[in-house]
Amino acid sequence: xxxxxxxxxxxxxxxxxxxxxxxxxxxxxxxxxxxxxxxxxxxxxxxxxxxxxxxxxxxxxxxxxxxxxxxxxxxxxxxxxxxxxxxxxxxxxxxxxxxxxxxxxxxxxxxxxxxxxxxxxxxxxxxxxxxxxxxxxxxxxxxxxxxxxxxxxxxxxxxxxxxxxxxxxxxxxxxxxxxxxxxxxxxxxxxxxxxxxxxxxxxxxxxxxxxxxxxxxxxxxxxxxxxxxxxxxxxxxxxxxxxxxxxxxxxxxxxxxxxxxxxxxxxxxxxxxxxxxxxxxxxxxxxxxxxxxxxxxxxxxxxxxxxxxxxxxxxxxxxxxxxxxxxxxxxxxxxxxxxxxxxxxxxxxxxxxxxxxxxxxxxxxxxxxxxxxxx
Amino acid sequence: xxxxxxxxxxxxxxxxxxxxxxxxxxxxxxxxxxxxxxxxxxxxxxxxxxxxxxxxxxxxxxxxxxxxxxxxxxxxxxxxxxxxxxxxxxxxxxxxxxxxxxxxxxxxxxxxxxxxxxxxxxxxxxxxxxxxxxxxxxxxxxxxxxxxxxxxxxxxxxxxxxxxxxxxxxxxxxxxxxxxxxxxxxxxxxxxxxxxxxxxxxxxxxxxxxxxxxxxxxxxxxxxxxxxxxxxxxxxxxxx
Numbered sequence: 001x002x003x004x005x006x007x008x009x010x011x012x013x014x015x016x017x018x019x020x021x022x023x024x025x026x027x028x029x030x031x032x033x034x035x036x037x038x039x040x041x042x043x044x045x046x047x048x049x050x051x052x053x054x055x056x057x058x059x060x061x062x063x064x065x066x067x068x069x070x071x072x073x074x075x076x077x078x079x080x081x082x083x084x085x086x087x088x089x090x091x092x093x094x095x096x097x098x099x100x101x102x103x104x105x106x107x108x109x110x111x112x113x114x115x116x117x118x119x120x121x122x123x124x125x126x127x128x129x130x131x132x133x134x135x136x137x138x139x140x141x142x143x144x145x146x147x148x149x150x151x152x153x154x155x156x157x158x159x160x161x162x163x164x165x166x167x168x169x170x171x172x173x174x175x176x177x178x179x180x181x182x183x184x185x186x187x188x189x190x191x192x193x194x195x196x197x198x199x200x201x202x203x204x205x206x207x208x209x210x211x212x213x214x215x216x217x218x219x220x221x222x223x224x225x226x227x228x229x230x231x232x233x234x235x236x237x238x239x240x241x242x243x244x245x246x247x248x249x250x251x252x253x254x255x256x257x258x259x260x261x262x263x264x265x266x267x268x269x270x271x272x273x274x275x276x277x278x279x280x281x282x283x284x285x286x287x288x289x290x291x292x293x294x295x296x297x298x299x300x301x302x303x304x305x306x307x308x309x310x311x312x313x314x315x316x317x318x319x320x321x322x323x324x325x326x327x328x329x330x331x332x333x334x335x336x337x338x339x340x341x342x343x344x345x346x347x348x349x350x351x352x353x354x355x356x357x358x359x360x361x362x363x364x365x366x367x368x369x370x371x372x373x374x375x
Numbered sequence: 376x377x378x379x380x381x382x383x384x385x386x387x388x389x390x391x392x393x394x395x396x397x398x399x400x401x402x403x404x405x406x407x408x409x410x411x412x413x414x415x416x417x418x419x420x421x422x423x424x425x426x427x428x429x430x431x432x433x434x435x436x437x438x439x440x441x442x443x444x445x446x447x448x449x450x451x452x453x454x455x456x457x458x459x460x461x462x463x464x465x466x467x468x469x470x471x472x473x474x475x476x477x478x479x480x481x482x483x484x485x486x487x488x489x490x491x492x493x494x495x496x497x498x499x500x501x502x503x504x505x506x507x508x509x510x511x512x513x514x515x516x517x518x519x520x521x522x523x524x525x526x527x528x529x530x531x532x533x534x535x536x537x538x539x540x541x542x543x544x545x546x547x548x549x550x551x552x553x554x555x556x557x558x559x560x561x562x563x564x565x566x567x568x569x570x571x572x573x574x575x576x577x578x579x580x581x582x583x584x585x586x587x588x589x590x591x592x593x594x595x596x597x598x599x600x601x602x603x604x605x606x607x608x609x610x611x612x613x614x615x
Contacts, residue, residue: 013429014498058458059490060497062450065504069451072505085502174453
């Protein structure tokens with residue numbers, strides 16, 4: 001169709017995004033930019049996520065379609081809420097290709113932003129509350145047969161009332177338990193490198209919910225270290241860092257690991273002892289927290305805690321009990337997003353970002369290319 | 376005068392219904408050639424009917440809408456099919472008398488119109504792409520019923536096969552828009568038992584009819600009326 005014919009057409013099915021006024025750019029999502037915006041009439045504050053569609057040869061991006069579908073199916077207090085989808089008019093300035101925006105409820109902070117601000121101090125009860133909500137979200141999405149596949153502090157939003165919302169389902173997908181007739185063949189090029197579990201690094205394609213629990217373990221430790229605990233530059237490097245923390249990868253601790261494609265192809269340091277607790281205890285003073293981190297960072301996914309077992313861990317049931325973040329957050333009246341924060345002190349620079357196809361560039365990247373471990 | 380107009384409406388509706396019947400046949404044929412599973416196939420038909428619930432047939436080429444529905448449904452159901460394959464197969468199905476599509480200007484134009492049409496459809500659907508289909512219900516009903524029937528009856532009569540075929544054919548009409556997925560599943564199962572002359576054991580003595588066990592809010596008259604619609608739909612096959 002001649003695109004100019006479209007000009008005069010009325011489109012009742014999908015509102016134009018101009019009903020929102022863009023206030024600020026607050027992030028760079030997996031497939032586009034994110035803005036804070038205000039509804040021009042009812043003044044409601046929302047987050048707008050633009051779907052990048054340039055150079056799309058296969059129509060509407062499948063990742064965006066998955067995110068929309070998954071968010072329509074998932075309704076939970078700890079999962080970000082998708083309000084609606086909006087569009088921009090096609091005109092001569094965008095080569096008659098309008099864009100599509102996902103409109104989300106607005107959350108004031110993300111966890112990476114909060115952790116990078118040293119004025120924000122979490123009590124043990126508050127850390128438990130963050131983790132409890134995160135595991136609740138994972139329990140819910142996994143029950144509904146969805147894998148998040150991009151766990152990281154920047155994708156965990158927190159409202160000013162202290163409610164956690166798991167966000168960015170741009171890499172998420174539905175999964176099924178593989179049948180005897182054949183195993184699943186999902187891509188293993190997912191999850192930001194620093195939070196990527198060892199089985200994906202070794203080429204596993206028939207994976208399940210436990211890949212998200214590794215990330216949860218990394219995030220739990222990060223609540224104390226305040227920056228990602230394993231900041232590898234390459235897949236090989238990431239595996240080396242994992243080995244230094246979790247011990248050597250071998251069939252002794254992980255019976256089926258030799259069946260993974262890259263097990264024999266990559267260099268895996270031998271003779272390393274597992275020292276998760278020893279290395280982290282300088283930061284994490286709570287023995288239950290250390291024990292939970294240890295069990296989430298299990299090399300063998302079969303031995304890793306699932307979200308249900310993790311929620312039953314003593315960590316959540318010993319004093320101090322989980323306690324609301326609302327009071328602590330009310331002392332901070334600025335939004336904290338990783339995108340807007342100055343680079344975290346020991347952050348690796350953007351080059352360390354994973355090679356996965358749609359990974360976002362860290363917008364505020366430090367230029368310090370030297371590798372530095374957190375502890 | 377009023378009567379006159381309503382008659383015209385009736386006639387034009389049935390012409391539309393016939394067109395949709397023909398286009399769905401084309402969709403199912405193309406989908407089979409593309410080796411689509413039954414759920415993406417049904418989703419494609421559902422998307423097609425949803426689209427024409429909102430938009431007028433006279434403003435859109437139904438075959439383009441049908442092809443885009445296949446493309447979109449395959450994506451939504453995680454059984455992604457390449458645009459190129461859809462284009463080639465649909466072109467062949469539609470133009471049996473022409474040689475296969477070459478990679479030329481026509482190919483690129485058709486490809487772009489399919490991609491653009493997908494976006495148009497997403498908007499018309501208001502991006503509501505989480506669908507509920509009767510398939511999962513029918514599967515559960517069949518599994519439960521299988522244990523209740525005698526094994527020899529189950530082995531000798533194609534109850535399941537007939538039910539699945541009826542469900543698949545039902546997409547030739549827009550029943551899927553008007554009937555709850557559970558109701559459609561119960562109905563095709565009821566109809567299949569009837570066609571195969573099989574009764575559910577002890578149904579007459581039971582406190583509840585078997586379909587009420589599966590779906591509490593359905594009554595027999597509702598099942599009957601859906602069956603009438605199915606029969607009318609089959610009758611239409613002669614007239615398209």
